Amino acid sequence: MPDQLLFAMEVTLNGLMAGVLYALVALGFVLIFKASGIFNYAQGVMALFAALTLVGIMEGQVPFAHLINAIFGTEIHHFGWHVPALLAIILTMVVMVALAWAVQRFIFRHLVNQEPILLFMATIGLAFVLEGVGDIMWGADIKKLDVGLPQGINEWIDITTFEAFGYGFFIDNLDISATIVAMILVAALIAFSQYTKQGRALRAVADDHQAALSVGISLNFIWILVWSIAGFVALVAGIMWGAKSGVQFSLSLIALKALPVLMLGGFTSIPGAIVGGLIIGVGEKLFEFLIGPMVGGATENWFAYVLALLFLVFRPQGLFGEKIIERV
Amino acid sequence: MFYREAGDFSTTYSQDSQTFPIKFDRYRYYVVLAIAFGVIPFLINDYWANAVFVPFLIYAIAAIGLNILTGYCGQVSLGTGGFMAVGAYSCYKLMTGFPEISIVIHVILSGGITAAVVTLFGLPSLRIKGFYLAVATLAAQFFLVWLFNKVSWFYNYSASGQISAPERSVFGIIVTGPNTEAWAKYLICLVFVTLCAIIARNLTRGSMGRKWMAIRDMDIAAEIIGVNPMAAKLTAFMVSGFFVGIAGALFFAVYLGAAEVGESFGIDKSFLVLFMIIIGGLGSIFGSFAGAAFMVLLPVFLKNVFVGGLGWPTDLAAHLQFIVSGSLIIMFLIMEPHGLAQLWRLAKEKLRLWPFPH
Numbered sequence: 230m231p232d233q234l235l236f237a238m239e240v241t242l243n244g245l246m247a248g249v250l251y252a253l254v255a256l257g258f259v260l261i262f263k264a265s266g267i268f269n270y271a272q273g274v275m276a277l278f279a280a281l282t283l284v285g286i287m288e289g290q291v292p293f294a295h296l297i298n299a300i301f302g303t304e305i306h307h308f309g310w311h312v313p314a315l316l317a318i319i320l321t322m323v324v325m326v327a328l329a330w331a332v333q334r335f336i337f338r339h340l341v342n343q344e345p346i347l348l349f350m351a352t353i354g355l356a357f358v359l360e361g362v363g364d365i366m367w368g369a370d371i372k373k374l375d376v377g378l379p380q381g382i383n384e385w386i387d388i389t390t391f392e393a394f395g396y397g398f399f400i401d402n403l404d405i406s407a408t409i410v411a412m413i414l415v416a417a418l419i420a421f422s423q424y425t426k427q428g429r430a431l432r433a434v435a436d437d438h439q440a441a442l443s444v445g446i447s448l449n450f451i452w453i454l455v456w457s458i459a460g461f462v463a464l465v466a467g468i469m470w471g472a473k474s475g476v477q478f479s480l481s482l483i484a485l486k487a488l489p490v491l492m493l494g495g496f497t498s499i500p501g502a503i504v505g506g507l508i509i510g511v512g513e514k515l516f517e518f519l520i521g522p523m524v525g526g527a528t529e530n531w532f533a534y535v536l537a538l539l540f541l542v543f544r545p546q547g548l549f550g551e552k553i554i555e556r557v
Numbered sequence: 558m559f560y561r562e563a564g565d566f567s568t569t570y571s572q573d574s575q576t577f578p579i580k581f582d583r584y585r586y587y588v589v590l591a592i593a594f595g596v597i598p599f600l601i602n603d604y605w606a607n608a609v610f611v612p613f614l615i616y617a618i619a620a621i622g623l624n625i626l627t628g629y630c631g632q633v634s635l636g637t638g639g640f641m642a643v644g645a646y647s648c649y650k651l652m653t654g655f656p657e658i659s660i661v662i663h664v665i666l667s668g669g670i671t672a673a674v675v676t677l678f679g680l681p682s683l684r685i686k687g688f689y690l691a692v693a694t695l696a697a698q699f700f701l702v703w704l705f706n707k708v709s710w711f712y713n714y715s716a717s718g719q720i721s722a723p724e725r726s727v728f729g730i731i732v733t734g735p736n737t738e739a740w741a742k743y744l745i746c747l748v749f750v751t752l753c754a755i756i757a758r759n760l761t762r763g764s765m766g767r768k769w770m771a772i773r774d775m776d777i778a779a780e781i782i783g784v785n786p787m788a789a790k791l792t793a794f795m796v797s798g799f800f801v802g803i804a805g806a807l808f809f810a811v812y813l814g815a816a817e818v819g820e821s822f823g824i825d826k827s828f829l830v831l832f833m834i835i836i837g838g839l840g841s842i843f844g845s846f847a848g849a850a851f852m853v854l855l856p857v858f859l860k861n862v863f864v865g866g867l868g869w870p871t872d873l874a875a876h877l878q879f880i881v882s883g884s885l886i887i888m889f890l891i892m893e894p895h896g897l898a899q900l901w902r903l904a905k906e907k908l909r910l911w912p913f914p915h
Binding site: 268339345349353356357359360362364488524534535542545 | 631633680681684685687688689691692693695696699700702703706707824828831835867868869870872873876877878879880881882883884885886887890891894
């Protein structure tokens with residue numbers, strides 16, 4: 230096989246893996262959007278915040294150390310212990326549930342029945358607050374996140390492909406585990422929404438708020454639940470991205486890429502989020518590989534958005550979204 | 558009592574629809590203009606010009622531009638930073654390509670070029686709405702920043718990838734470049750702001766502005782009563798682009814002097830200007846000014862309090878600024894979705910009756 234084709238295949242595979250990560254963030258968006266009609270811009274920052282909190286707890290950092298030191302003139306940084314990864318993940322989840330409660334109690338409870346675009350702007354405000362809080366709590370420096378996931382080149386794929394084509398593919402173990410985790414997560418979410426009481430209530434709310442209210446489902450509880458689930462998805466995405474490129478501010482920008490994913494897949498469809506993620510992942514990697522060198526590279530910054538934009542002009546509801554019907 | 562409107566009787570339609578129908582407002586407006594043109598230029602120094610007045614005036618133009626698009630026509634845009642970059646880079650290319658032509662004409666032309674680019678990116682608005690469109694404008698933001706970074710023709714093949722404003726003068730007074738006096742910077746921005754605000758105000762109260770507002774309130778209903786949605790949306794994008802382009806050109810040429818696109822016109826600029834119009838008041842020219850003043854003064858204030866007053870490290874103050882501006886956005890959206898402009902209106906209502914509210 231010609232080299233170019235082999236390279237392209239490798240790029241495609243890597244694109245699929247990156248796409249899974251985009252899909253992970255996009256999932257969080259879809260969940261919140263379906264249940265509450267809120268387009269949660271802060272999802273990316275939530276992933277960053279979750280990852281920061283996880284690292285902070287694992288390393289035994291003192292929260293708000295910087296602030297405390299500035300006010301009281303003390304010199305504290307660490308408690309001096311290390312928390313095992315699993316416990317730290319559970320503790321972070323507790324923080325994310327508390328965050329979900331706070332978001333619901335202090336922000337969106339006061340904005341019920343407002344226009345969607347207003348809610349969207351409120352989530353932009355939330356993103357700023359979370360970013361600031363995350364930085365003040367845990368410090369703004371780049372952190373390494375290691376929860377014991379396998380990293381580095383996958384030897385088996387390398388050797389197998391080398392024997393088959395005479396060229397070994399480079400696939401990161403981390404990407405493979407991300408894919409597996411994402412699949413488990415999606416299966417778990419589907420099982421949750423099909424077979425549990427809360428899951429069914431969630432789907433009822435997503436279908437029709439008022440009908441759900443009239444059969445006795447507490448909207449308040451469901452919204453806290455859905456923000457918690459979104460927080461959990463954000464945590465998983467944060468762990469994956471954090472292990473890949475370090476926990477830093479750019480994490481929230483990478484997560485912005487989930488927006489074009491959503492536009493491709495449709496705002497209301499979970500399969501759409503996954504397919505959209507894969508299309509964007511493969512598309513931008515292939516574009517960078519084929520066209521990138523001709524125009525100076527770094528096309529990954531904008532390709533996803535422009536693709537989504539062009540796509541929207543022809544199919545405004547996305548691939549799997551519900552048809553937009555407007556009533557006067 | 559303080560706010561007098563007695564003795565104002567409109568007898569013609571043109572009197573009734575003027576910008577300041579109340580004499581008191583009109584005089585106050587003249588007084589503000591007189592102070593801005595006649596007093597401040599003599600008192601201003603470098604610190605006040607660079608930290609407060611020049612960014613305030615330039616952001617006010619950008620906020621007016623975005624307010625026309627978002628506040629009046631209801632099309633949310635997250636691409637303001639990228640559009641300002643278009644203004645800045647076209648101004649740079651014009652300044653270096655035609656050095657003999659006045660900078661004022663260059664700034665206006667860059668506004669025109671930006672208007673064309675923004676209209677192009679506004680085309681999808683005919684098909685998509687709401688936050689779909691908001692995400693689509695993100696495409697403009699990232700694409701434009703990438704374009705100005707990668708295509709070296711835009712920065713005249715300079716090694717650093719930066720653009721820097723050459724020295725230009727208006728009526729013999731230097732207004733760009735490192736040797737500019739503080740008052741000259743201030744005055745040229747003030748002239749542009751005043752003209753832009755007058756144009757914007759008159760556009761928004763005329764038939765064009767009413768069409769925009771009809772589209773904003775309900776586009777289908779607007780179409781039924783005979784507003785052409787395509788023309789209305791695209792003119793909103795065009796006019797908005799013109800103002801944002803002028804703001805971008807002034808931001809680069811007068812305020813920064815030298816700029817690098819990713820740093821000066823990144824997505825944080827888009828959010829900053831969006832925050833200005835939310836806090837200031839959507840759909841209000843006065844609100845654009847109030848919001849710009851607020852968002853320019855907030856970091857200065859926080860820095861003075863926390864760094865100057867309490868002696869905290871600067872990065873802590875920067876993080877606090879994130880929290881404060883984010884919470885302010887949420888607070889305003891919850892408590893006063895019409896922003897500072899609405900507070901101002903309420904204050905006027907109160908002053909009208911004071912001190913006998915019944």
